[in-house]
Amino acid sequence: MARDFKEALRHRRTYYHITNSSPISDEQIKEIIDFAVMNVPSAFNSQSTRIVLLLGKNHKRLWEITKETLQRLVSAEVFKGTEAKIDGSLAAGYGTILFFEDKAVIEQLQDSFPTYHDKFPIWAQQTSAMHQLAIWTMLEDAGLGASLQHYNPLIDDTVCAEWKLDPKWELIAQMPFGTPTEEPGPKEIKPLDKRVLVFK
Template sequence: MQEQLLNLAKQRRSIYALGRNVSASDDELSTLIKDNIKWAPTSFNNQTTRAVILFGNSHEQLWDIVGKRLKSEVPTEEAYQKTLEKINGFKSAYGTVMFFTDMDIVHRFENDFALYADNFFDWSEQAQGSAQFSVWTALAENGLGANLQHYNPLIDDEVRAAFNIPDNWKLRAQLDFGSIEAPAGQKEFMADSDRFKVFN
């Protein structure tokens, strides 16, 4: 059996020690990210996934927004400082991809295909997973690390204002990426017998 995709998937890990020692240009990275999202599958080919790619000051601005927003959510100053340390780790990365779902498209397909209306948001989430996995794996293939964060919906309003995001785009995840400064830990798996069934 060919295992090229599997081997690439094994490279895609949650890397938290990220830096800015990146040789690819912003244009090259943007093209890689956009192409992987474009080729990821979506139900009915409805292409609900949207992305905002942040580099430089814009990347740092996002994580400043997260840090400021979480101050009102964390109960103590000590806990906030620990949270801020974590956020600053994301800020130390090279860039971030913000993933969105275009809810206008979701609602249009709900109306146009009423028989399947209850499924279209779930299917858009599956499309998100496909796009995020594809981008993350492509970055890993090119020697870059990443980790996926979900500070939505806490930051939605601030992000919308800061980056001129359309109201119909729903924020789903933030993928920060950069050079790998320390490897991921050992990955553990549950028993196959608890996870899979195979019938012949």
């Protein structure tokens, strides 16, 4: 359903209960990503965001990699909970979107504008966050549920090798998505008078 911008933002939530199905086509999912990449702003118009869409066996492979990596790093007891979360939620979805920032672009800007050298990596994170929000909101507006995960940097090298990606691409976040099977619970919103100040 097409909501106005404010309503779309209001309805964007984290969904952990998703299935391996989609109410829209793969082409429409790609169109959502393309739209965000073309229209979301970036500092100095850097256009440093890179996106990888994983569907089918590629989506499943990502979460196999994540489990294999974590199994080597945590205790067997802790891994049980991790495995249950991945199998029952993240890997159970229809696909995963990987968000990257191209460090080559960031480094070039650092060389060109040394005054802002330390700021460009921060601004790149902000650029990525805007892409994440835009895509997340549009996916939900199209009837999909998603969540945002951060298994980077633990899986970075293996992901780069698996899909033969540019090693200068820095993995920022992973967004598994699919058709929701349950509504999220109520969302706690802290008082606005502690978070927004107005001076006239």
